[in-house]
Amino acid sequence: MKINILLYDRMTALDAIGPYDVLSRFPGNEVLFVGERAGPIRTDTGYLTLVADAALDDAPPADIVLVPGGFAPPLTPGPVHEWLRAADATSTWTTSVCVGSLILGVAGLLDGRRATSHWLALDNLAAYGAVPTAERVVFDGKYATAAGVSAGIDLALALLGKIVGPEAAMVVQLGIEYDPAPPFQAGSPATAPEPIVTFLRENRDMVVQL
Numbered sequence: 001m002k003i004n005i006l007l008y009d010r011m012t013a014l015d016a017i018g019p020y021d022v023l024s025r026f027p028g029n030e031v032l033f034v035g036e037r038a039g040p041i042r043t044d045t046g047y048l049t050l051v052a053d054a055a056l057d058d059a060p061p062a063d064i065v066l067v068p069g070g071f072a073p074p075l076t077p078g079p080v081h082e083w084l085r086a087a088d089a090t091s092t093w094t095t096s097v098c099v100g101s102l103i104l105g106v107a108g109l110l111d112g113r114r115a116t117s118h119w120l121a122l123d124n125l126a127a128y129g130a131v132p133t134a135e136r137v138v139f140d141g142k143y144a145t146a147a148g149v150s151a152g153i154d155l156a157l158a159l160l161g162k163i164v165g166p167e168a169a170m171v172v173q174l175g176i177e178y179d180p181a182p183p184f185q186a187g188s189p190a191t192a193p194e195p196i197v198t199f200l201r202e203n204r205d206m207v208v209q210l
Contacts, residue, residue, distance in 0.1 A: 001028060001163070004062035004087065006100075007035040007052045008074055013043040014149050014179040015097040016050065017067030022156035025172050036079055040131070041097060044071035058084040061090040064159070069098025069118060069149070074106075081107040086151045095144040097152035099208055104143070105130050112162065113140040119189050120204045123200035150187075153178060 003023055005016050016033070024031045035052030042049050056079060058137050060155045065087045074080050084107040088094045094100025096104050101117040104110050115130040116122065116138045125132040137155045139162075146155035157178070161169035186192035200207065 002062040003031045003064040007041040010044045011070035018152040019156035063092045065091045067096040067100035070101045097146045098148045101145040115145040134172045
């Protein structure tokens, strides 16, 4: 199974690396990182660089296309969205993590479909014709979207479960010892203390610029 993961400037590393770490561990899967240009791509913190193996024009068709989110996702129609439409035409699964769903929306791929995103950006999905859905992972046909950042791991495991079966996905989950036990119940606006939620709503530019 071939997997293309999009990289772009100021993307969030875990959005790509979480799903990569799950999907790349299943035998026979091949992962290719692609970008507008081949070469180093600086992530949103400015400290980490990932490498695109191929430019968009050189990327072969893939069974799974994955679009990560980022601090300033590319939301102006352009080469990324043209590539996504072409890649989607032959993909089995088109997926996103965090505000990557907004990028899919700009490409016109989520019209009328249920989708999720980072909680601070969830309402923005409606502007692209999607049906905002406050769930951690949402499947609608061949489209799968995940909520913010860490939810990409959940998406990749759920996707493996659909493709190769729950037992194989559980082998991967145990292999990476994915057994979340966060020290604070603050991973969702539904459970985080109200002052924390309010602070991030008022300072959303710390998380994402849309």
